Amino acid sequence: MEISALFIGQILSLSLCELNTVLALDRSGYGLKQRSGLTEKRTCPGVSTKDSSVKCKLQGTGRLPAFSMDGDYVVGGVFSIHYYMHTVKHNYTTVPEPLRCTGSIDSRELRFSRAMVFAIEEINNNTELLPGIKLGYQIHDSCASVPVTVHAAFQLLNGIDPVFYTGDNCSQSGIVMAVVGESGSTPSISMSRVIGSFNIPQVSHYATCACLSDKRQYPSFFRTIPSDQFQAEALAKLVKHFGWTWIGAVRSDSDYGNNGMASFLDAAQKEGICVEYSESFYRTHPRSRIQRVADVIRRSTAMVVVAFAASGDMRILLEELSREPSPPRQWIGSEAWVTDTDMLRFSFCAGAIGFGIEKSVIPGLREFLLDLSPTKVAASPVLTEFWEDAFNCRLEKSTAIDKSLCDGTEDIQTLHTQYTDTSQLRITNMVYKAVYAIAHAIHNAVCQDTNSTTQCDRFIRLESKQVISQLKKVNFSRNGYYVSFDANGDPVARYELVNWQKSASGRIEVVTVGHYDASLPVGQEFRINRNLTLVEGRTQVPVSVCTDSCPPGTRKVLQKGKPICCYDCLQCPEGEISNATDSPFCFPCPKEFWSNEERDTCLSKPVEFLSFDEVLGMILAAFSVGGACLAIVTAAVFFCHRTSPIVRANNSELSFLLLFSLTLCFLCSLTFIGAPSEWSCMLRHTAFGITFVLCISCVLGKTIVVLMAFKATLPGSNVMKWFGPPQQRMTVVSFTFIQVLICTIWLVVSPPFPMKNLTLYKERIILECALGSAVGFWAVLGYIGLLAVFCFVLAVLARKLPDNFNEAKLITFSMLIFCAVWITFIPAYVSSPGKFTVAVEIFAILASSFGLILCIFAPKCFIILFQPEKNTKKHLMYKNQS
Structure with a gap:
C-alpha cells in the first residue's frame, strides 16, 4: 500500500499535504505567493507554529513552465508542445523518475503558446484594458498526455516555488486566475475536473468535444472554439449534399474522436447516410492496430472516408496508408487535421474536404514570432530545442553533443514551418480570443469606469468565482472577431468549408470554398461559393453508395442483415407506379388508370368494346x-x-x-x-x-x-x-x-x-x-x-x-x-x-x-x-x- 501510494503521488507530483494546502488556500480565497519580495503569513492547517508564519514544502518533483512571467494576476496556459510523454516501466521498489516529454516539438502548438505570450504582452501595453495592471503567465507543456496535463493543473494551483510561507497578511500577487488550454479534449476533461473543483475557470482554444458543454460536470469550462456537435451536423449535411450515402468512418480513440464520431453518426443517420465500417485508433497503439485500420480502408467499397481524428493520430494513419498504394478515397476531415498544413504532404489525400475555424489576421503576431535571437532562445529550454531542431545545430550552453555548434548565421525568417506560417491563423486566433476573454473578465471584476477614465485596483481580493461569473457575461469584439459565450460556455459556431487543392506550382493548399454558420435559419447554414477539387483532382463528384439508386418504376427492398442503404430494386407490380428515385413504395394507380411498361406513369386504361372499326x-x-x-x-x-x-x-x-x-x-x-x-x-x-x-x-x-x-x-x-x-x-x-x-x-x-x-x-x-x-x-x-x-x-x-x-x-x-x-x-x-x-x-x-x-x-x-x-x-x- 505504501509503494502504491508513493507511485500515485509521484505520477501526479502531488502529496496529500500538498492537496490539503491547496484546498485550504482555495477556501480562504487567497492564492500562493509567486513574486519575490512578498511573503504570506497564514497558518498552515494541521501544523504547529512557533512564530507568525509557517514554512510549507511542496512534495513531489515540480516541473518548470515552458514560459513564465510575473504579474499582478497570472493566467495559466497548457499546450501540447511535445508529441509524446516518456514512458517509464515501474519496478515499484524505487521512486519513479519525474514525468518528461519526448519526441519532436509540435511547431504549431509552440506557435499557440507564443501567441498567448503575445496577447498578454499586448494587453499589458493596452491603456484601455486593465490599465495599471500587469498580467503574468505560466505556460506548461502537457506532452499531449493526461498524466502530464493533470500534473500541470496541480502545479498551476500550487505555484512553482518549492517552499512557501503561510500567514495572515496575503497578497493577490501571483494567483492563477484562469487557465488557457488544453489543445485536446481528453486532457482538457482531466484538467477541468481538477481545477474545476477549485472554481478556477478554464478557457480552451481547441477542445471541441461536445461532452464539455455539460455544465453539471464541467461548470468552470469555457471555450472559444465551437463544439463538435455543430461540426458533426455540418459534416453530415456536407456528405448528404454530395449524395454520398455509403461511407467509411475512422476516429481517434479519445474523447474528441469518440464523442465527435458519435455525434456525426447520429446526424448521418438522420440524413439517411449509412456507415460501412467505423474504426478507432490512437497514435500510441501498436503498428499492427494501425495496419488493421489501414487494411479496412483499402478493402472497403465505400469511396468516402470521414475521419474525426486529432492531427497527431491522423498523421500516423496516413503514413501507414502511404506505405502501400490504396484505391482512391475521398477524405472528409474534421477541423483538427484538415486545416493542419503539416498534413498537406500526404498528396494522395488531395481533394479532401472538411470544416475549419475561420481564418483570421492578428496584427503584429508574425513580427513577434520571428523576433527571436540566439540570446532569447538560449533563455528558454523549449525555444532552444526548437532552434536546434530547426537548424540542426546546438547552442553554446546546450547539452546536445551530436550536433555541430551554431555559427550565428541562422535566420528564423528562412524557416518554413508551422511556427512561422501565419497565413492560416485559425486556432491561433482561438488562443488570442481566449486570453482576451480572460482579460476582459478580470477587467470587469477589478476595474470601474469613471468620467471617461478607467480605474483598476490590483489589490482587490479577486476570487476565481468572480472570474467565472464575469466570463459568462463577456461580450466584446477584437480585430473584427466577436467573442461571447452561451449558457454552455460555447461560442457561436462558424466554420469555413476548406478543400485541399493543387496550386499552379503543384503544391497542395488549403482553400476556403464555402461557409457554415449555425446561427442562420435552418436550411441556410451551409453554402458553397467556389468550385471544389475532389479525389484525384477531379471536379466530377464521385459516387459512393452501397446500391445504385432505384430508378422510377421500382421500389427499394432492404437486404436482410445489411444497413438501410443496401437494398434491391424491384419493379413495381402491374397497376402500381413509383415516379421518384429511390422510392420505398409503389403507389396504385386510380381505378380508371393503369401503369405503363416502365411503371413510372399512370395512363388512362384503354376502353374496350365491340366496335365497327375492328x-x-x-x-x-x-x-x-x-x-x-x-x-x-x-x-x-x-x-x-x-x-x-x-x-x-x-x-x-x-x-x-x-x-x-x-x-x-x-x-x-x-x-x-x-x-x-x-x-x-x-x-x-x-x-x-x-x-x-x-x-x-x-x-x-x-x-x-x-x-x-x-x-x-x-x-x-x-x-x-x-x-x-x-x-x-x-x-x-x-x-x-x-x-x-x-x-x-x-x-x-x-x-x-x-x-x-x-x-x-x-x-x-x-x-x-x-x-x-x-x-x-x-x-x-x-x-x-x-x-x-x-x-x-x-x-x-x-x-x-x-x-x-x-x-x-x-x-x-x-x-x-x-x-x-x-x-x-x-x-x-x-x-x-x-x-x-x-x-x-x-x-x-x-x-x-x-x-x-x-x-x-x-x-x-x-x-x-x-x-x-x-x-x-x-x-x-x-x-x-x-
Whole structure:
C-alpha cells in the first residue's frame, strides 16, 4: 500500500499535504505567493507554529513552465508542445523518475503558446484594458498526455516555488486566475475536473468535444472554439449534399474522436447516410492496430472516408496508408487535421474536404514570432530545442553533443514551418480570443469606469468565482472577431468549408470554398461559393453508395442483415407506379388508370368494346346486313311467285311476316356493336327479345297450320275454321304481346344501362351494358326458349305427315338448330370475357336467324328458282306411298 501510494503521488507530483494546502488556500480565497519580495503569513492547517508564519514544502518533483512571467494576476496556459510523454516501466521498489516529454516539438502548438505570450504582452501595453495592471503567465507543456496535463493543473494551483510561507497578511500577487488550454479534449476533461473543483475557470482554444458543454460536470469550462456537435451536423449535411450515402468512418480513440464520431453518426443517420465500417485508433497503439485500420480502408467499397481524428493520430494513419498504394478515397476531415498544413504532404489525400475555424489576421503576431535571437532562445529550454531542431545545430550552453555548434548565421525568417506560417491563423486566433476573454473578465471584476477614465485596483481580493461569473457575461469584439459565450460556455459556431487543392506550382493548399454558420435559419447554414477539387483532382463528384439508386418504376427492398442503404430494386407490380428515385413504395394507380411498361406513369386504361372499326365487328356487321339482305331477297322471290302453289301452300301471310321478323332479327344484332349508351343498351335487349318472339310466333303459327291442315283432311273434321287467318294473326300478336309486356316491366323496374367494367381486366376498361335486372333478362330469354321448345315439339309431331312437301320437317330442323344454338349460348355467354360476351350474343342471334331462313325458305326458293316443275299443285298433292 505504501509503494502504491508513493507511485500515485509521484505520477501526479502531488502529496496529500500538498492537496490539503491547496484546498485550504482555495477556501480562504487567497492564492500562493509567486513574486519575490512578498511573503504570506497564514497558518498552515494541521501544523504547529512557533512564530507568525509557517514554512510549507511542496512534495513531489515540480516541473518548470515552458514560459513564465510575473504579474499582478497570472493566467495559466497548457499546450501540447511535445508529441509524446516518456514512458517509464515501474519496478515499484524505487521512486519513479519525474514525468518528461519526448519526441519532436509540435511547431504549431509552440506557435499557440507564443501567441498567448503575445496577447498578454499586448494587453499589458493596452491603456484601455486593465490599465495599471500587469498580467503574468505560466505556460506548461502537457506532452499531449493526461498524466502530464493533470500534473500541470496541480502545479498551476500550487505555484512553482518549492517552499512557501503561510500567514495572515496575503497578497493577490501571483494567483492563477484562469487557465488557457488544453489543445485536446481528453486532457482538457482531466484538467477541468481538477481545477474545476477549485472554481478556477478554464478557457480552451481547441477542445471541441461536445461532452464539455455539460455544465453539471464541467461548470468552470469555457471555450472559444465551437463544439463538435455543430461540426458533426455540418459534416453530415456536407456528405448528404454530395449524395454520398455509403461511407467509411475512422476516429481517434479519445474523447474528441469518440464523442465527435458519435455525434456525426447520429446526424448521418438522420440524413439517411449509412456507415460501412467505423474504426478507432490512437497514435500510441501498436503498428499492427494501425495496419488493421489501414487494411479496412483499402478493402472497403465505400469511396468516402470521414475521419474525426486529432492531427497527431491522423498523421500516423496516413503514413501507414502511404506505405502501400490504396484505391482512391475521398477524405472528409474534421477541423483538427484538415486545416493542419503539416498534413498537406500526404498528396494522395488531395481533394479532401472538411470544416475549419475561420481564418483570421492578428496584427503584429508574425513580427513577434520571428523576433527571436540566439540570446532569447538560449533563455528558454523549449525555444532552444526548437532552434536546434530547426537548424540542426546546438547552442553554446546546450547539452546536445551530436550536433555541430551554431555559427550565428541562422535566420528564423528562412524557416518554413508551422511556427512561422501565419497565413492560416485559425486556432491561433482561438488562443488570442481566449486570453482576451480572460482579460476582459478580470477587467470587469477589478476595474470601474469613471468620467471617461478607467480605474483598476490590483489589490482587490479577486476570487476565481468572480472570474467565472464575469466570463459568462463577456461580450466584446477584437480585430473584427466577436467573442461571447452561451449558457454552455460555447461560442457561436462558424466554420469555413476548406478543400485541399493543387496550386499552379503543384503544391497542395488549403482553400476556403464555402461557409457554415449555425446561427442562420435552418436550411441556410451551409453554402458553397467556389468550385471544389475532389479525389484525384477531379471536379466530377464521385459516387459512393452501397446500391445504385432505384430508378422510377421500382421500389427499394432492404437486404436482410445489411444497413438501410443496401437494398434491391424491384419493379413495381402491374397497376402500381413509383415516379421518384429511390422510392420505398409503389403507389396504385386510380381505378380508371393503369401503369405503363416502365411503371413510372399512370395512363388512362384503354376502353374496350365491340366496335365497327375492328375486324370482328366488321365481320359480324357484314353477316348481319347480309342476313337482312337475304331475308329481303327471299321475300322478293316469294312476292314475285306469290301465286305459285308452293308459296300459297305454305301460308304466304305468315311467311312474309316471318321474313320480316327475320330481317329485324338480323338488323337488331347491329345494336350490339358500338359503344354502349343508354338508348342502345335498352334497345338491343328489348329489340332482340321482341323480334325473336315475333319470329318464333310465326314459325309456331306455321307449325300449327300444318297440323291443322292435315287434321282437316280427315272425314268429318272441321278444325280449320277454328284456326283460320284471323286466329293465326291473333296467335302471333298474343305471343308477341306477352314478350312486349315482359320487356316493358324490365325497362320500368330496372332497365339495362351502360357501365365500365373495371374488375374483369385490370389493365383495361370493358364498356358494356349491365343487365339492370338479371331476372328481366333471363325472363326474356326463357320466354323465347319456351316458345322455341313448344314449336319444336309440334314440329316433331308433324314431321312424318304423308305429304310430298311437308314444311314441318323444315321447321323441325330449323327449331333443332335454334334450340341447339341457344342452349350452347348460355355457357358461352357466361364464360366469355369482355367484348366477346357481346360477340357470342350476336353470333347466337345470327346463327339462329340463319338457321331459320335457310331451313325453312332455302328449299322453297331452290324449287321456285331451279325446279319449277315441282312447283305444281299436282306435285304438292301427291302423297308418299310410304
